Amino acid sequence: MSDSAEEAPSRIPWPPILYLIAVAVSAALSYAVPLPWLGPPLSDLLFAVGWLLVVATILMDIAAIRALRRANTTINPTKVADHLVTGGPYAFSRNPLYLGNTALMFAIGMIAGALWFFVFGILAAYLTQKLAIEPEERHLALRFGKRYRDYQKKVRRWF
Structure with a gap:
């Protein structure tokens, strides 16, 4: 049996x-069952x-991926981490890529005027925490x- 620290x-x-x-369901429901939006x-x-949130998310994702690559560790959540990354966006969020995914859902909702993106963005974030973040x-x-x-004591899980 292998050491659990060596397992993905x-x-x-x-x-x-x-x-x-979440994006697919939000888009389908926004079309089929549109919810009221602000005028x-x-x-x-x-x-x-x-749109500003889209730009900020893209920049944060690029910075997070660059930090992982500079540390020569994986971005793939199914691989073993080679190094602990605490710099760049990881200095203010332990999960900047997942935070970016959620922010992008909210951004799409604001751009499209569709509340379903907020609902399913929150659901996707919750499931990501349970299925990915906690095991990671x-x-x-x-x-x-x-x-x-x-590092956990200094930097929050999301933001």
Whole structure:
């Protein structure tokens, strides 16, 4: 039997699956069962904020991926982490990529004027926490011990 610190946190890449399903269901429900949305000028403001959030999310995702690559560790949630990354966006969120996925759901909702993206963004975030983040945290605690536990005390899970 292998050492559990050498095992991947998950066999299934849950985050991309969950968020793709959330986008598809949100889009389908927004078309089939549209929920009320705010009128102008608030809807116009949210449209603009949504696009700003898209840009911010893309920049955060790029920074997070670069931090992982610089540390020569995996971005794949089904692989063993080689190094603990605590710099860049990881200095303010232990999960900036998952935070970015959720922010992108909210941004799409603001741009499209569709509340379903908020509902399923929250659901996808909850399921990501249960199916991906918590197993990853156990994996990192086993793999990096005190260094990871100290990092957990300093940096919040989401933001």
